[in-house]
Amino acid sequence: MSGKSASEVPKTLTYLLIAVLVLQLVLIGLVASTTSSLAAIEERLRSVEEGTRTLTAALRDVGKSLETLGANFTARIAAIEERLKPVTPLEFRMAGWWPWPYSGNPYAPGGVGVLYWFGFETFVYFIPGNQTYIPRLAEEWKLEGAKLTVRLRRTSWNDGRPVTADDVVTSVYMAQALWSWPYEIKSATKVDDRTVVIEFEEPPGPALLTSIMTSPFVSFAPYSIYGKWLERAKEVATLGRRIWLMRRAGQTVPEELQKEYDEKFAALRDEVTAFNPLKDLGIVVSNGLYYLASVEYDKMVLKLNRGHWQAASASATTVIIYRWTSNEAVWALLMAGEIDASHPATPKDLTEQILSVGPNMRMQVVSDLAETPAVVFNFRNPLFRDINLRKALILSLDRSKVRDITFWFQPPYEYAHGVLLSFQDVWLSRDLLNRLTKWSYDRARAESVLKAADYTKGPDGIWRTPDGKPVKFTLSAYAPYSDWVLAAKEIARQWKEFGFDVEVTLIPEGMLGPTLSAGQFDATIEFGSAWWGLGHPYAGYSRIYEGWVGTISGIVELGLNTAEYDTPWGKLKPMDLVRALALEKDPAKQKELVEKLAFITNEYLFYLPIVEKGLQIFYSESRWAGWPAPNDPLWTLCPGGIERVYVVLLGSGALKPAGG
Structure with a gap:
């Protein structure tokens, strides 16, 4: 055994048990x-x-x-x-003309040029091809007797101001005061901001009503700019209307009244025409689809009027217009592809050349609703007051040769009655045409007329008047119009060959209006009867007897339009017939009036028509697509203002960028 005692063993076990328990x-x-x-x-x-x-x-x-x-x-x-x-700007490019220096004042000499239709709205456009209206500034209108009520669209001038009845009222009185037209309007009154009432002297016929409704004169004088002259314009217009009514009634105008009118008219005219909006205001205020953004001698830029009611649908934001210095310049622009459309009178060979420049070039031909070239006489020159000389002039002229070098695709004229040849069968009966003198080319007959009137031919081959003076005069033509220049040279050549001493004088660019309105010509190439905007003979006879031709020729000044002329219906005065035609509503009675005017115009030869102008419209589909079909009546809106067609196509969005 080990050296531990028996008593120590339990103690150890106890510790062990305790440890196990713990x-x-x-x-x-x-x-x-x-x-x-x-x-x-x-x-x-x-x-x-x-x-x-x-x-x-x-x-x-x-x-x-x-x-x-x-x-x-x-x-x-x-x-x-x-x-x-x-981004390529949505530009529409064309050619046009404007006076230079440019003022933007529609009442100044030369007016506003090509901005006329782009910048200023008419109440409506009238489509002669289907006799329908396209509402423009007039949202709706109603004629009740002599009262025309027009409701204006919600639209704005390019300076942001809304267009109101005040603007229309101001425009009407400014036109009457400065242009002595339209005196048929008795008053213009504002009803509210968007309603104006125009009262006529008498209930207007379709011709007069349409001429008022389709002219942009109702937009020329925004009240914010021209309102300062409104009261004076009303005074001058009232005096002018009094004189007009007295003369229409065959009354003598008192000298004091005439003097008062002349003095007040001259003072207002001089003050208004001296106004230069572009210089004085820095802006030409207009209410059309496009406004003037910039202008130089050779280029005008128009921009979209964002306040216009068609601004949202317009397909072009910019219109670029190159100066129409001559037909030759426009031909070059077309052949270079620099413009999208234009309408220069073009000889046959050049027409073929322009159409061959590419597969996208097209040409549309429509009547221009006007006669040109035509010879307009200055009756202030006693030479042309002799009806026998006028007869000899037309009989000695082979008009078909002049047609061949101008509007070669149009039929030749036989008469001089003032009704466009394309409408002759519509307005003139066969019985009337049989009564009219045919002025076919016949030099033997021309010589017979002169000899019967005691004209003689001198040893130099020049015809002399009964008092022994040579038949000598100048024939003017506007230099930029190549067709007029060619016509003048051919007419002068033929008349020289016959024995008249004639020289061609060219009127410089920009001087056509001032030269002719001042009477600084003997005879001139011009438009004769023109039915622009109406497609109605009233427009043509109004132009001849009281309008542009009547004014520049001296017909108005010399009272030739109010003189009595022998007719199969007795003695008649042209202006009585024109005024009656403006008011007549019955189609049959309108035709009777037209036949009487046609007889006087043809037999007394107030001008010499050559041919009815055909409008050659070249247009390219390279940049713009959506042009009207060849038979679309819209093309008949072109005469007298082709820009209206561009406004319709661009404003509606019908023309769209090619490939867009």
């Missing part, structure tokens, strides 16, 4: 603690798992949002890149 207790506590911790861990794991699921869903939503944001961002970047790309 260890057991520790282990039991440890297990309990571990079990508790494991439960907590398990709970936390469940919480983490739930959080993970929530986070996963949230991340999925974030992913979708990021995907959407990315797509939007990509689209926005693409849009920005598109906007940053170089």
Whole structure:
């Protein structure tokens, strides 16, 4: 045995048992603690798992949002890149004319030029081809007897001001005061900002009503600019109308009244025509689809009027107009592809050349509703007051040869009755035509007429008047119009050959109006009867007997329009017939009046018509598509203002960029 005593063994065992017990207790506590911790861990794991699921869903939503944001961002970047790309301006290019220096005053000599139709609205456009109206400034209108009520569109001037009845009223009185037209209007009154009432002296016929409704004169004088002259304009217009009414009634105008009118008219005219909007205001205020943005001698730029009612649908934001210095210049622009459309009178060979420049060039031909070339006499020169000389002049002229070098595709004239040849069968009966003198080319007959009137031919081959003076005069033509120049040279050649001493004089660019209105010519190439805007003979006879031709020729000044002339219906005065035609509503009675005017015009030869002008409209489809079909009546709106057709096509959006 070892060296321990028996009593020490139990003590050791006791310590051992105690240690085992303590260890057991520790282990039991440890297990309990571990079990508790494991439960907590398990709970936390469940919480983490739930959080993970929530986070996963949230991340999925974030992913979708990021995907959407990315797509939007990509689209926005693409849009920005598109906007940053170089953009070709939506430009429509053409040729036109304007006075120079340019003022933008419609009442000044030369007016506003090509801005006339682009910049100033009419109440309506009238389409002769289908006898329909296109509403413009007039949203609606109603004629009740002599009272015309017009409701204006909501539209603006290019300076931002709304167009109101005040503007129309001012424009009417300014026209009456400065142009002595339209005196048929008795008054113009504002009802409210968008309603104006125009009262006529008598209920107007279709011709007079249409001439008022289709002229942009109702937009020429915004009240904000011209209102300062309104009261004086009313005074001058009232005096002028009094004189007009007295003369129409065959009354003598008192000298004091005439003097008062002349003085007040001259003072107002001088003050208004001296006004230069472009210089004095820095802007030409207008209410049309396009306004003047800049102008130089050789180029005018128009911009879209954002306040215009068609601004949202307009397909061109800019109109570029190159100066029409001559037909030759326009031919060059067409062949170079620099312009989208134009209408120069063009000989046959050049027509073929222009049409061959590319597959996209087209030509549309319509009547210009006017006669040109025509010879207009200055009756202030006593030479032309002799009807026998006028008869000899037309009989000695082979008009078909003049036609051949100008409007070669049109039929020749036989008469001089003032009704356009294309409408002759509509307005003139066969019975009337049989009564009229045919002025066919016949030099033997011309010589017989002169000899019967005591004209003689001198040893130099020149015809002399009964008092022994040579028949000598000049024939003027506007230099930029090549067709007029060619016509003048051919006419002068023929008359010289017959024995008249005739020389051609060219009127410089920009001087046509001033030269002719001052009476500084003997005879001139001009438009004769012109039915622009109406497609009705009233327009032509009004032009001859009281309008432009009547004014420049001295017909008005010398009272030739109010003189009595022998006719199959007795003695008649041309102006009585013109005024009756303006008011007549019955088609049959209109025709009777037209036949009487046709007889006087043909037999007394107030001018010499050569041919009815055919309008050659060249247009290119290279930059713009959507031109009207060849048989579209819209083409008949071209005569007297082709820019109206461009306004309709561009404003409606019918013309669109090619390939767009």
